[in-house]
Amino acid sequence: MSALTNTTPPRFEDIAAAAGRLKGFAVRTPLLEAPLLNAKLAGRLLVKPEMLQKTGSFKFRGAFNRLSLIPESQRAAGVVAYSSGNHAQGVACAAAMLGLPATIVMPADAPAIKIANTRAYGAEVVTYDRFGESREELGARIAAERGATIVRPYDDAGVIAGQGTIGLEIAEQAAELGASLDAVLVCCGGGGLVSGTALALSDRAPGVPVYAVEPAGFDDTARSLAGGSRVANDMSNRSICDALLAEKPGEITFELNRKLLKAGLVVTDAEAQTGMAYAFRYLKLVAEPGGAVALAAAVTGKIDLRGKTVAVVCSGGNVDQATFEAALAAAGEV
Amino acid sequence: MSALTNTTPPRFEDIAAAAGRLKGFAVRTPLLEAPLLNAKLAGRLLVKPEMLQKTGSFKFRGAFNRLSLIPESQRAAGVVAYSSGNHAQGVACAAAMLGLPATIVMPADAPAIKIANTRAYGAEVVTYDRFGESREELGARIAAERGATIVRPYDDAGVIAGQGTIGLEIAEQAAELGASLDAVLVCCGGGGLVSGTALALSDRAPGVPVYAVEPAGFDDTARSLAGGSRVANDMSNRSICDALLAEKPGEITFELNRKLLKAGLVVTDAEAQTGMAYAFRYLKLVAEPGGAVALAAAVTGKIDLRGKTVAVVCSGGNVDQATFEAALAAAGEV
Numbered sequence: 001m002s003a004l005t006n007t008t009p010p011r012f013e014d015i016a017a018a019a020g021r022l023k024g025f026a027v028r029t030p031l032l033e034a035p036l037l038n039a040k041l042a043g044r045l046l047v048k049p050e051m052l053q054k055t056g057s058f059k060f061r062g063a064f065n066r067l068s069l070i071p072e073s074q075r076a077a078g079v080v081a082y083s084s085g086n087h088a089q090g091v092a093c094a095a096a097m098l099g100l101p102a103t104i105v106m107p108a109d110a111p112a113i114k115i116a117n118t119r120a121y122g123a124e125v126v127t128y129d130r131f132g133e134s135r136e137e138l139g140a141r142i143a144a145e146r147g148a149t150i151v152r153p154y155d156d157a158g159v160i161a162g163q164g165t166i167g168l169e170i171a172e173q174a175a176e177l178g179a180s181l182d183a184v185l186v187c188c189g190g191g192g193l194v195s196g197t198a199l200a201l202s203d204r205a206p207g208v209p210v211y212a213v214e215p216a217g218f219d220d221t222a223r224s225l226a227g228g229s230r231v232a233n234d235m236s237n238r239s240i241c242d243a244l245l246a247e248k249p250g251e252i253t254f255e256l257n258r259k260l261l262k263a264g265l266v267v268t269d270a271e272a273q274t275g276m277a278y279a280f281r282y283l284k285l286v287a288e289p290g291g292a293v294a295l296a297a298a299v300t301g302k303i304d305l306r307g308k309t310v311a312v313v314c315s316g317g318n319v320d321q322a323t324f325e326a327a328l329a330a331a332g333e334v
Numbered sequence: 335m336s337a338l339t340n341t342t343p344p345r346f347e348d349i350a351a352a353a354g355r356l357k358g359f360a361v362r363t364p365l366l367e368a369p370l371l372n373a374k375l376a377g378r379l380l381v382k383p384e385m386l387q388k389t390g391s392f393k394f395r396g397a398f399n400r401l402s403l404i405p406e407s408q409r410a411a412g413v414v415a416y417s418s419g420n421h422a423q424g425v426a427c428a429a430a431m432l433g434l435p436a437t438i439v440m441p442a443d444a445p446a447i448k449i450a451n452t453r454a455y456g457a458e459v460v461t462y463d464r465f466g467e468s469r470e471e472l473g474a475r476i477a478a479e480r481g482a483t484i485v486r487p488y489d490d491a492g493v494i495a496g497q498g499t500i501g502l503e504i505a506e507q508a509a510e511l512g513a514s515l516d517a518v519l520v521c522c523g524g525g526g527l528v529s530g531t532a533l534a535l536s537d538r539a540p541g542v543p544v545y546a547v548e549p550a551g552f553d554d555t556a557r558s559l560a561g562g563s564r565v566a567n568d569m570s571n572r573s574i575c576d577a578l579l580a581e582k583p584g585e586i587t588f589e590l591n592r593k594l595l596k597a598g599l600v601v602t603d604a605e606a607q608t609g610m611a612y613a614f615r616y617l618k619l620v621a622e623p624g625g626a627v628a629l630a631a632a633v634t635g636k637i638d639l640r641g642k643t644v645a646v647v648c649s650g651g652n653v654d655q656a657t658f659e660a661a662l663a664a665a666g667e668v
Binding site for chain 2: 024027028029030032034035036039049051052054055056093096117120121176177178280283284285286287317318321324325328
């Protein structure tokens, strides 16, 4: 794959190539299970904990792969991304590791800790007025001025291929555990993670149904899959799953997802909090709300787990203490 | 190694053999690092997260290895352990996986959740009156009646060899990361984990200093190392590090530790809580108080980390919500 093909869907070979690039840089997160949880669910639940990935979310994989694909001649001009969340940190960290300058466009009223973290990774942060300016226009202007490469959060073949390495690892690690997968559940915002994971599994575990899991009010992929074409969310809706609030499915991601996914599942904010409590109690993992929705779908019975083996991706753990404690309190004993 | 040698120290070869037995049963936990934490510490901190091990602590490794060494003819009679904590769960889970009956002797006033968890792993729980009965005598009587094998928590060569697989993995994984270790910090109760880890590293990373880390008031190993012979703790002392409250170093563990360890480090309860907060914030891990003491020693400057590469073992994550939240609150912003 060359950088020129970033606007068409990746192929399986692109994921295999991404795995080679990530080796030694990304964490090969384990595939975990908790015997007590398996007993409780009367099934076998395998958890891929991407909160243990560098920068605390899976986003590092896609960012590192995408940046690795930038031709040598364009590297000194650096990269630009607009994000106040996990994508920003993934791009900033990958850029630092690869020696590229990174500019991150963030709203001026973003939490100070997020701006500080992004700077701590070595990136330049440019802030904008969320109510008066378009981050896309600002990002495009900076990129044009500097000759920098814009790194989109999901609708990019190189990014999707990087996320797809999670699917490769799930297939390999399930085999090492002697587990035959009945289903795989993956959280979904713009769809980069689930499309890449499904593409990898279509080669390495063909026939295993893959589901996108979204928060209620932001189930654009579920509805788009059901209807056959991309539909948008009402962006006046609210959810605590801040990592998953894309307006509608990406073009490239949906082109993959419509062919590769079984369906979309939806969880409420309260169920996401329950997922966070299960991660704490049984797996000793810190999950952010959006990072817990696939686990939440599994433990709240969105699919039948009894006697089945199901893998879920926990996508990130960048959550502040107050949000985390509120989730455990809301979930109660699990 | 045969079961007969369990009262003399293991050799390096016993750890290598244990690794073979554990393959496919224990989790090969990753060796994690957080770029933001490294920047903050001006060093490189590698974290071995054994809270991700089956049953939420490293104890599963030693238990599984020890039970695997029981001769076929003695297996049907089962195993007996006395513990209200991580050792109990490790033995119960390993016994269930290996098809051996397990009896766990626990105080009648142990938290209901601990008794329920141990039963959920399939073990029989026998309770005793903490004030009127000796658990050792009760355990010995049950073992004698049934012909069962007593599984001691640390002073047993098979158990130590199992814990030592953590040292093997640290050496392998540090090499994969291109990291050259300057020191390794391991939490210490009876000393099984640190002695096994040090024994493995003495072969695979010779010359790297290994430190035991203990809670204040329970620094028997630190004082025993300094004085050259085993001394006990004042058991009227108190600490939140419930997993590390052994009365004195084990005979076998100290025989190893006196030769293999550089020294002992000591952290206060407040520092252990700070370690838990670092695990939450930077590593997205749930650590119990005793499981966080080595990380705590590293981040509170008990050894010089600047420009160095240091590995720490986080030994477990079996902590209730109230204790966890109290730790984050006490630690404040980290």
